Every structure is written in C-alpha cells, then in structure tokens.
Amino acid sequence: MAFRRDFASNYQFLGAAFNGDLNLLKRLANELDMRDGLEETVANIKDLNGRTALHFAAVGGRAHVCRYLTAEAKLDVNARDGKGETPLHNSITADRYPTAVHLLENGANPIAATDSGLTPLHYAANSGLKKFLLLLILKGAEVDANANSGTPLKCAAIHGQKKAVKILLDNHANPNMIFDFIHPPLVASILASSFDCVKLLLQAGADPNTCSLGTTPLEVAASNGETQAIRCLLNAGADPNVTNSDVRILLPLTFPIPKVTDWSFDGIMKYVNSEKFERKRKLRKFEHFFLSASKGEDAFMRKDYVNAIRDLALRDATASRMVLPSLPKAHYTPKELPAIYQNSSSQDFKRAAESFLTGMRLDRKTRQLNDLFRDHRDILQALDMPPNM
Incomplete structure (x- = not known):
C-alpha cells in the first residue's frame, strides 16, 4: 500500500522528516497508524516518486531522524525510490556528509546501484566530493563500478573533477576501461577541457592511442583545439598517423573499385589525394552545376517554385552576364573550371570557356585571369578557342 488515506498527512510526515522535526514525525506516525504497527505504517508512507521518509531525512541532512527511522521504525536503510536511488545516494547529492556516515554505519x-547502474561513488565522483569518495572507498565501494554512463573515473573526468580523478587513480581505478558507445576517461577529460585530468590519466597509464567511437584522443583534442592536450598526448606517445582500426578490419570484406589499383588503406588514401582524383572531383562538381541549373528550369516550368529557387540560384552568374554584359566580373568563371575543360568537349564547357575569354577581353589587367589564361592555352586550343588575345 503506497499511500495512506490522508494524503495531506502523508506529505506532512515526509516534510517533518526533511525538516528534522522529530516530535511532529512521531506524532504523525501514531496518527497514521491504522493498526498496522509503526514499522508498516512508516514503510508505506511515500511520495509520488517512491521516496520514503528516510530519503527525505537524508536530503535534509537529519541524522537524528535517520536514527529514529532505522532504529525504532525499522525502515529499510537501502530502500529504493522510483529511480532506484537509496537514501545514501540522496545524502551525497545533497552534500550531507554526517548523514552519509550515519547511513553507512x-x-x-x-x-547499491540505481536503475541506470549509478552507485554512490558515481555520484561523489560526478560532483568531486573528496570526503565522500574516501569514505565510500573505505567502506568497500567498487572503484571500477560500471554504469550506463561509465565508471566513476569517467564521471569525474567528463566534469573535470581533477581531485576526484586523482583519488580514484590513487585507489587503482582503471584508466583504460573501454565501454560500448561511451568515451574512455582520457577522451572525456579532453572533452571537458581539463588539462589537469589529461595529465593525471596519462601519468597513471592511460593509453594515448586508444580508439573509441571511431576516434583517438589526439583526434578529439585536435578537433576541439585543445593545444595543451595535444602536446601532452604527443609527449606521452600518441601516434599522429594512427588510423581507424575498424577500417583496416573491414577493408578486406569490401569490393575493390577497378580504378584503384592498390586496394589497401594506404592505396586508397594515395588515390583520393592524387591529381587524377582531384580532376574527377572537379568535373563532377561542374557537371552538378549544369544538372542543378537544368532541374531549376524544369521546376520553374512546373511552377514548383520552392525547388526552382534552390536550383536556379546556381544560374546567378549567367543572369548577371545577360543583364550586364559589359561588366568583366559577370564573365568570370570559377578558378577551377579551366583545369577540367580537358575532361569534356560538351557545348556547356565551350560556352564557359567563351565566357572566360569575354571576361579577359573586357579586363586585361586582372592578374588572376591572365595567369589562368597563360596556364591553360592548350585547353582553349583543344576546344577550338583562340589561344591568343
């Protein structure tokens, strides 16, 4: 039976426990007793979240009320609320050290773990509560207790709690525990921008090259601009050339692309950084330009104006040339276009080249255009364009 009949009296009872009013608490306990006895009466008084009077007394830091509830009312000292929290969890959350001592004694x-696996040590580590950490470890807390969010060490690291990290490491917490879908403590400390935690973890033997969620600590530090952490990781032996091991493992199971002669990790990286691949990338980009423009015109004809606006935006340069034909910049083509003319002889590319030359005639002094023209005479000749101005 979760609630007594007098709802208001139930909450008055819980409030008395929180406020430390022991006399009121005892009087209400007698009034609420429906011949069930003190123990059953007190055990059945809970709030909507399943918290007993002992939970409320722990949050309020009322050790004397806790003593009455456990010694006389025989309330379960490890009673769990709706989330699985015990009064000990609550005393740590509220930073009530004397109450935590009483409960442990x-x-x-x-x-004791909550529904998500969090122990009192997780709570203390999360908030960096030094006294609680030492007390709990002394009383037998498991330093590497694993919850959905990792170990106490990971909880301390993700919040940059350097004192908590040191205490846990001094008590043999494992800095290299790996979890599914969770970063290890070293990466957590980098994400927290806690250089002190990074140093402590590396000094304790954290692996600077461990890979979690597809990234290494060095990659995380670089992507977050953590310069100090980068130096520290490199000094600890982090490999700046380390690659994702998952890619190497899965690569033999994939089908090779015919154009890539060396179907290995290094071979693929060499290919994607080659001039040949870069030319193909630029060609696809230019083809996408004309395809999008065509889609925009079709959408406009269908009165699909939303898509038309998106795609026709790529034709702004063409419109500019039509409205202001005497403006040199209306004829400028992107810097990379001359380099890909050699990949096609289509009329689209030829018109782009003609526009480029028109811009040259209107503005002979632009250094960028002159350099491009000089570098790509052979391309213009291949397209039957005049090589000389």
Whole structure:
C-alpha cells in the first residue's frame, strides 16, 4: 500500500522528516497508524516518486531522524525510490556528509546501484566530493563500478573533477576501461577541457592511442583545439598517423573499385589525394552545376517554385552576364573550371570557356585571369578557342 488515506498527512510526515522535526514525525506516525504497527505504517508512507521518509531525512541532512527511522521504525536503510536511488545516494547529492556516515554505519550499501547502474561513488565522483569518495572507498565501494554512463573515473573526468580523478587513480581505478558507445576517461577529460585530468590519466597509464567511437584522443583534442592536450598526448606517445582500426578490419570484406589499383588503406588514401582524383572531383562538381541549373528550369516550368529557387540560384552568374554584359566580373568563371575543360568537349564547357575569354577581353589587367589564361592555352586550343588575345 503506497499511500495512506490522508494524503495531506502523508506529505506532512515526509516534510517533518526533511525538516528534522522529530516530535511532529512521531506524532504523525501514531496518527497514521491504522493498526498496522509503526514499522508498516512508516514503510508505506511515500511520495509520488517512491521516496520514503528516510530519503527525505537524508536530503535534509537529519541524522537524528535517520536514527529514529532505522532504529525504532525499522525502515529499510537501502530502500529504493522510483529511480532506484537509496537514501545514501540522496545524502551525497545533497552534500550531507554526517548523514552519509550515519547511513553507512547502519547498514547502507556502498555499492547499491540505481536503475541506470549509478552507485554512490558515481555520484561523489560526478560532483568531486573528496570526503565522500574516501569514505565510500573505505567502506568497500567498487572503484571500477560500471554504469550506463561509465565508471566513476569517467564521471569525474567528463566534469573535470581533477581531485576526484586523482583519488580514484590513487585507489587503482582503471584508466583504460573501454565501454560500448561511451568515451574512455582520457577522451572525456579532453572533452571537458581539463588539462589537469589529461595529465593525471596519462601519468597513471592511460593509453594515448586508444580508439573509441571511431576516434583517438589526439583526434578529439585536435578537433576541439585543445593545444595543451595535444602536446601532452604527443609527449606521452600518441601516434599522429594512427588510423581507424575498424577500417583496416573491414577493408578486406569490401569490393575493390577497378580504378584503384592498390586496394589497401594506404592505396586508397594515395588515390583520393592524387591529381587524377582531384580532376574527377572537379568535373563532377561542374557537371552538378549544369544538372542543378537544368532541374531549376524544369521546376520553374512546373511552377514548383520552392525547388526552382534552390536550383536556379546556381544560374546567378549567367543572369548577371545577360543583364550586364559589359561588366568583366559577370564573365568570370570559377578558378577551377579551366583545369577540367580537358575532361569534356560538351557545348556547356565551350560556352564557359567563351565566357572566360569575354571576361579577359573586357579586363586585361586582372592578374588572376591572365595567369589562368597563360596556364591553360592548350585547353582553349583543344576546344577550338583562340589561344591568343
């Protein structure tokens, strides 16, 4: 039976526990007792989240009320609320050290876990509560207890709690524990921008080359601009050329692309950085330009104006040339276009080349255009364009 009949009296009872009013608490306990006895009466008084009077007394830091509830009312010191939290969890959340000491001395379980696996040590590590950490470890807390969000060490690292990290490492917490879908403590400390935690973890033997969620600590530090962490990782032996091991493992199971002669990790990287691949990339980009423009015109004819606006934006340069034909910049083509004319002889490319030359005639002094013209005479000749101005 979760609630007594007098709802208001239930909450008055819980409030008395929180406020430390022991006399009121005892009086209400007697009034609410429907011949069930003190123990059953007190055990059945809970709030909507399943918290007992002991939970409320722990949050309020009322050790004397906790003593009455456990010694006289025989309330379970490890009673769990709707989330699986015990009064000990609550005392740590509220930073009530004397109450936590009393609970542990009277049977509170230091390794009790919530529904998500969080122990009291996780709570203390998360908030960097030094006294609680030492107390819990002394009472037998498991330093590497694993929850959905990782170990206490990971919780301390992700919040940059350097004192908590040191205490846990001094008590043999494992800095290299790997979890599914969770970063290890070293990466967590980098994400928290805690250089002190990074140093402590590396000094304790954290692997600077461990790979989690597809990234290494060095990659995370570089992507977040953590310069100090980068130096520290490199000094600790981080490999700046380390590659994702998952790619190497899966690569033999893939089908090779005929144009890539060396179907290995290094071979693929060499190909995608080659001039040949770069030319193909630019050609696709230019082809996409004309394809999008064509789609925009078709969409406009169908009165599909939303898509037309998106695609026709790529034809702004053409419109500019039509409206202001005497403006040199209306004829400028992007810098990379001359370099890909050699890949096609289509009329689209030829018109682009003609536009380029028109811009040259209107503005002979632009250094960029002159350099491009000089570098790509052979391309213009291949397209039957005049090589000389």
